[in-house]
Amino acid sequence: MTETEEIAARERGTAPTAELVRAVAEALEASDATKVRALVADVRGPDLADLIELLEPEQRVGLIQALGPDFDFEVLTEVDEKVRDQLSEALPNDVLAKAVTELDSDDAAYLLGSLEEDDQKEILAQLPQGERAALQRNLLYPEETAGRLMQADFVAVPPFWTVGQVIDFARDTEDLPETFSEIFVVDPGFHLLGSVDISRLLRTKRDVPVDRIMETDRHIVLATADQEEVARQFERYGLMAAPVVDKNERLVGVVTVDDVVEVIEQEADEDAKLLAGVGDERLSDSVRQIAPPRFSWLSVNLFTAILASAVISLFDATIESMVALAVLMPIVASMGGNAGTQTMTVTVRALATKELNPANIVRVVLRETAVGLINGLAFALIMALIAVAWFGTEQLGLVIGAAMVVNLLAAALAGIFIPLVLDRMGFDPAVASTVFVTTVTDVVGFFSFLGLATLWLR
Secondary structure (H helix, E strand, C coil), X not given: CCHHHHHHHHCCCCCCCHHHHHHHHHHHHCCCHHHHHHHHCCCCHHHHHHXXXXXXXXXXXXXXXXXXXHCCHHHHHCCCHXXXXXXXXXXXXXXXXXXXXXXXXXXXXXXXXXXXXXXHHHHHCCXXXXXXXXXXXXXXXXXXXXXXXXXXXXXXXXXXXXXXXHHHHHHHCCXXXXXXXXXXXXXXXXXXXXXXXXXHHHCCCCCCEHHHCCECCCCCEECCCEHHHHHHHHHHHCCCEEEEECCCCEEEEEEXXXXXXXXXXXXXXXXXXXXXXXXXXXXXXXXXXXXXXXXXXXXXXXXXHHHHHHHHHCCHHHHHHCHHHHHHHHHHHHHHHHHHHHHHHHHHHHHHCCCCCCCCHHHHHHHHHHHHHHHHHHHHHHHHHHHHHHHCCHHHHHHHHHHHHHHHHHHHHXXXXXXXXXXXXXXXXXXXXXXXXXXXXXXXXHHHHHHHHHHHCC
């Protein structure tokens, strides 16, 4: 077995190793397409997507060109969003046209959506009329809507057809979707009347009209609906697929659960990153792309840190008279910050999923206030005992205990009210909540601790 065969054998069904990445990069550098194909011959789609992401930008295009007709364009749906955009810009239009014909309409629309208008027109001109019309319909809808998310390929039949006619139609028609789980029933104006599951269709006698077995109580999605709202509907009602209609209530596509899972993953990933202030960055991004946004966010944090330091400077004489205060005050601020982050995370997520609404907001506020008060009292007792044992003064224990109660209660209130206020003002609470909650807990923590110390420990 050659070295190439050994490397390829070890990579079957596994994430790409540094050894494979290096071997593929060297083969591409040497323009050895035969070796490239041998190295990745048995690498599965998701693993090949990982390999593409690990290569340098110019090498990614070289890999796809080296594989030629052996490259499965479904791999493009697995790669990172920004890597896919880079490949869309770098690959020749004839290659992209071939990709568009092989991808589902929603993935093909996304691929085309990242291109310049002239490139879109050139690629669309190379497609058959039916595919071109379906993609143009997808592209009419804004990004991150059901119209972009939907698959434009579906099976629709009139209500007067029999089960036998539908089955024969599905067998004889060549341009139907490769896989589908239900058939939609429409009137002459393509308004949705109902749908029939394939399983029910196959269990029904051939001479039965489909309108007698169709399900009319279907959950319908508007093409202009936000994809996050569509995902929430799938989660709430346990949907596997949903028909998509336009403003005239005509059937234009179908959204399936696999598309929705991707949306849920993207939104969760986005919220988690926004809470940390890192924005929509990817592992494939360069230093130049990452550094400026992080610098901007850290600049805001620097301002809030200066504000907290200004509060400390108000009590410099008190701190000088008792060094123990300088030792203990970070504990008060840290506990408040962590408690506020807990409440804020729950609140932001509940707002994103629409679980937090006017019907339950009072109950949630009271619950978080109670939790903050209980935890404040518990940690007040713990820190009071630690302070007494550490520094031998009961008054210091009372001061830090009282400050702990005040700050954890403030943290709970800030963690819920700040996201609510930002959401009401039209701002994304995931973006701005963290810095404001941290500022509140730092300022309240330092002010309560040092203020009480000034009053009680004179």
